[in-house]
Amino acid sequence: MTEKNIATKIRVYAYNELNEDQKILVDRAREATKGSYSPYSHFRVGAAIRLDNGTIVTGANQENASFPAGTCAERSACFYAGAKYPDVPFSAIAIAAWHEDDFVEAPCAPCGVCRQSLLEYETQGGKPVEVLLAGRDTVYVLDSLRSLLPLAFTEF
Ligand SMILES: [Zn+2]
Numbered sequence: 001m002t003e004k005n006i007a008t009k010i011r012v013y014a015y016n017e018l019n020e021d022q023k024i025l026v027d028r029a030r031e032a033t034k035g036s037y038s039p040y041s042h043f044r045v046g047a048a049i050r051l052d053n054g055t056i057v058t059g060a061n062q063e064n065a066s067f068p069a070g071t072c073a074e075r076s077a078c079f080y081a082g083a084k085y086p087d088v089p090f091s092a093i094a095i096a097a098w099h100e101d102d103f104v105e106a107p108c109a110p111c112g113v114c115r116q117s118l119l120e121y122e123t124q125g126g127k128p129v130e131v132l133l134a135g136r137d138t139v140y141v142l143d144s145l146r147s148l149l150p151l152a153f154t155e156f
Contacts, residue, residue, distance in 0.1 A: 035060035045073035074114035089125025107133035
């Protein structure tokens with residue numbers, strides 16, 4: 001028997017410690033929560049993806065009375081980016097969430113399905129995508145989407 005350990009490096013920043021590009025992306029993710037359609041969970045999630053061409057694409061969760069028909073903010077953003085800007089790699093993504101009357105305190109992380117979906121765009125782009133998980137005051141920064149999904153399902 002052998003044992004393998006998987007480590008994920010998370011850098012913890014106060015919002016004000018972020019660089020300007022990071023602040024802009026977090027701000028766009030926070031703004032994107034306004035586009036959420038979440039009458040069931042009342043959990044408004046926004047995602048903002050910066051592409052290598054400088055474009056920022058945003059998305060928000062879209063719920064449905066038939067629950068599986070809805071989609072998360074992260075996938076609404078990455079699928080739109082993939083459809084509108086095929087072959088343009090992602091450089092960074094920020095995610096934020098609003099619940100009741102304020103942004104959530106804990107940094108907001110994507111669900112497993114979104115991690116799998118986002119990872120494919122990182123793989124296609126051929127380089128790591130910076131990840132910014134925004135809480136009310138704290139932002140977790142990770143070096144890649146792969147670091148969010150160790151042992152990912154891949155084609156081979
Ligand atoms: Zn998700």
